[in-house]
Amino acid sequence: MSGWVMVAGLGPGDDALVTPQVMEALAEATDVVGYIPYVARVKPRQGLTLHPSDNRVELDRAGLALKMAAEGKRVVIVSSGDPGVFAMASALFEAVEANPAASDTDIRILPGITAMLAAAARAGAPLGHDFCAINLSDNLKPFTEVERRLRHAAQGGFAMAFYNPRSASRPYQFSRVLEILREECEPERLILFARAVSTPEERIHTVSLAEAQPEMADMRTVVIVGNELTRRVGKWVYTPRSVPA
């Protein structure tokens, strides 16, 4: 049998949010590779070898998947959320680009529900008009670039979703992000902190920009900043579909 690689999104946490297509790929796989906590979400079974690996070794992981596929294995690379959003799908193509022999590999990307959409659905419809997603981590880009994009997005009137907002190794940067938002947006602007969405630890709260504190975010939080028109209706937060002329 010929091998393949599928890059699958496991969704934000709840098993009910894993697509049937991803379940099917996992049922056919001989090998699963991925970051330790994501591989831990895959049920072990006979005939399936799990290859958990540490953070920041995405290219090695992609290389291993391509090598196993060339040997005839059926490999699923797991990501949380969607594999194309700050995750393994791009890492796999970087590995293919670096190794032309791998370009014939049978590759499929299986989408998943990304954190910002799961969070938005819980809160109401904060991403109901134009929005953008920004990865606040400076592992793979300089923080000056994060600051530049953030400022432009705020000036452009976009609602924004922030991934990787704050970690122990870079606690100051999210304070800087709030500072820039305060320069560009009004104090009443709504900000949603959505932590561990769709898991038993889920916690979602909405505050104004004036009330927002850096400690409200950690690495399990996706932050959604509304646009100028984003507002509360009852217990919900939503962004209307139209912008006045």
Ligand code: SAH
């Ligand atoms: N591919 C993933 C994102 C990986 S980056 C996706 O599409 O969702 C990791 C970041 O995603 C975390 O720092 C956090 O900002 C966000 N995230 C992932 N799962 C989450 C969840 N269940 N609740 C809130 N944020 C989450």
